[in-house]
Amino acid sequence: MWTEVAKVGDIAAGGLKFVKLGGAQAALANCDGTFFAVGRRCGHMNAPLDQGTLAGFVLTCPLHYAQFDVRDGTVLAYPLDRYFGAEPLPAAARHVLDVEQRLQRKIRVDGLATWPVRVTGESIEVDL
Numbered sequence: 001m002w003t004e005v006a007k008v009g010d011i012a013a014g015g016l017k018f019v020k021l022g023g024a025q026a027a028l029a030n031c032d033g034t035f036f037a038v039g040r041r042c043g044h045m046n047a048p049l050d051q052g053t054l055a056g057f058v059l060t061c062p063l064h065y066a067q068f069d070v071r072d073g074t075v076l077a078y079p080l081d082r083y084f085g086a087e088p089l090p091a092a093a094r095h096v097l098d099v100e101q102r103l104q105r106k107i108r109v110d111g112l113a114t115w116p117v118r119v120t121g122e123s124i125e126v127d128l
């Protein structure tokens with residue numbers, strides 16, 4: 001069932017928007033006038049992907065920077081280790097970050113759900 005979830009003018013090119021799809025949550029992506037709907041929660045640790053960044057078809061998570069293809073929800077890149085600059089960190093902070101990064105690498109990153117999207121006039125519709 002096709003349902004209007006937003007207007008074309010609601011999302012700038014390269015932008016993302018949180019929308020509800022019945023009981024689900026999605027991030028709507030505007031890839032230069034072509035729209036895609038993917039699950040809103042990151043497949044790593046559930047960060048809100050509508051707060052991420054979009055470059056072409058690549059959606060980057062705002063928390064640990066895993067990347068997804070908005071066309072099919074596949075994982076393109078796993079979380080990145082954080083970089084705090086060239087200054088050495090205090091030993092205790094370095095230890096905590098090393099442990100966190102080791103643990104993060106053990107957390108699976110799932111692909112994102114996707115939904116068919118079409119534009120009818122000024123309406124962005126998703127097939128629920």
Ligand code: FES
Nearest residue numbers: 042044045061064
């Ligand atoms: S929550 Fe998205 S990469 Fe970790």
